[in-house]
Amino acid sequence: SVDEARFLEKPPLSYIALIAKAILSSPTNKLNLAAIYKYIEDNFPFYRNKGQGWRNSVRHNLSLNDCFIKVGRCEDGKGNYWSIHPSNLDDFVHGDFRQHRRSR
Numbered sequence: 702s703v704d705e706a707r708f709l710e711k712p713p714l715s716y717i718a719l720i721a722k723a724i725l726s727s728p729t730n731k732l733n734l735a736a737i738y739k740y741i742e743d744n745f746p747f748y749r750n751k752g753q754g755w756r757n758s759v760r761h762n763l764s765l766n767d768c769f770i771k772v773g774r775c776e777d778g779k780g781n782y783w784s785i786h787p788s789n790l791d792d793f794v795h796g797d798f799r800q801h802r803r804s805r
Contacts, residue, residue, distance in 0.1 A: 712745045716755075716762040718798035719745065720769065724785055725793060731782040733775050734760065768793075 712719070723740035724732050732740070738756060742749050763769045768789040771781040785793055792798075 709747055711747050714745075715798060716758050717766060717768065720759060720762060720783075721785060721789075721793045721798055724769075724783060730790075731772050731784040733780050733782055734763075735780075737763075737783065 714722075719741050720737055722744070723737045724730055726740055727736070737759060741755075741759070748755050763783055768786050769783050770786050772784040773782050774780070775782060
C-alpha cells in the first residue's frame with residue numbers, strides 16, 4: 702500500500718538531524734550509542750532491516766561533527782553519553798539541523 706511504502710521510505714533527514722532528534726527526545730538531552738540506534742529504529746522503520754551501514758554512519762557523524770559532544774561515561778562503564786553542544790542546542794530544538802561549524 703502507499704502508506705506502507707511511505708512507512709519504509711528513507712526519511713528526508715540527515716544523520717545529524719536523526720541523531721539530534723534522538724538526543725532531544727531524552728529528558729536529560731543525552732543518550733548512549735545504543736539508545737540513539739534504538740530511537741532511530743523505533744521512529745524511522747526504514748533503518749530497521751538495513752544492516753550495519755547506517756550505524757557506522759551514526760558513529761561517524763557523532764565523532765566528526767563538533768555539534769555533538771561526549772558528556773561522561775555510561776554507568777556500566779561501557780561507552781559514553783552523547784549530547785548536543787550548547788551553541789547548537791537552540792537551532793536543533795527549533796528544527797534547524799544545518800551544519801554549523803563552531804570556532805574552536
